[in-house]
Amino acid sequence: MKNKKILIINGPNLNMLGIREPEIYGKETLEDIYTKIKSKADSLGVETEFFQSNIEGEIINAIHQSMNKFDGIIMNPGAFTHYSYAIRDAISSINVPVIEIHLSNIHKREEFRHRSVTAPACVGQICGLGSNGYIYALEELCNE
Ligand code: DQA
8 A cells, every 4th residue: 555645834933943932832943843743654654745934825835736646734824824815725725634733722822813714624623732733633644
């Protein structure tokens, strides 16, 4: 059987992890999180590809291009979560399952973060569990 391929997309400002508000997002860098995901993926026999962008259109292109290439997407859309109808529409346009991740518990924070416009287009959302959220999403997509 062919190995599953999972795309991990991280949106704006997530390249600043480690430096950015560590009291909220923790001390791990995005590279540290990639290493953790890669090691879990190796143990599950899954292939991964990582993409980070601060640009909405680039994220939309990556979502479109995942079709016929990936079996699932794990995505942290960053602040786009709260207002990007274009990313939500991109998720709805493809037949690849997407799990939304947030490192922080968005429901415990400022009111504008409570609403995700992208989550209704996703299979599900994991938030508030730090970088473990990516690992749980990977396990879920492998079980599908
Ligand atoms: C975030 C939560 C968002 O509200 C914020 O804009 C981010 C990170 C998280 O992972 O907790 O950039 O998606």
